[in-house]
Amino acid sequence: MQKTAEPDVQVLAAQVDAVSDGAINKFIIVTAVACGVGIFVSLALLRIFLRIPINYLLVIGYALVFLLALVTAPEFVAVSFDAGGVTTGPMTVPFILALGVGVASVTGKRTSSSDSFGLIALASIGPILAVLLLGVFYK
Incomplete structure (x- = not known):
């Protein structure tokens, strides 16, 4: 849960809480x-580990994002893409990259730089989908 300490996430959550007049709690967004x-x-x-091409995961991930965006309230769509943007904060990126390079170097065979490529891109899809799902189920 290193992401909860990210300053960008705290700012986003505070802004969403303030704009929604407390209807969407900061804790829920974080x-x-x-x-x-x-x-x-x-x-x-x-x-x-499984040597899955990154383009497959990116296409599937963003297809899910766009499908969920069709059934979610427009307010949540905007917040979800902002949530994807806070993934690239000063605490998260070094942590994810170091973790990815370490895992890729242990697996061998291919170079760790090509294996660790796209970690931040995939990590950015997660908050978008999570907030969109929150928008689908949040009343």
Whole structure:
């Protein structure tokens, strides 16, 4: 749950809480973003082990994003893409890249730089999907 300490996530959550007059709690946004990043970083690391091409995961991920955007309230769509943007904060990027390069170097065979490519791109899909799902189920 390193993502909860990210300053950008805290600012986003505070802004959403203020704009929604407390209807969407800061804790809910922070938790959704952190879970989304965690799940998709895990998926990105699994991609390294299973040698799945990144373009497959990106196409599937963004197809899900656009499908969910059709059934989610427009307010949540805007917040979800902002949540994807806070993934590239000063605390998260070095953590994810170091983790990915370390895992890729242990697997051998291919170069760790090509295996670790796209970790942040995949990690950015997670919060978008998480907040869109929150918008579908949040009343």
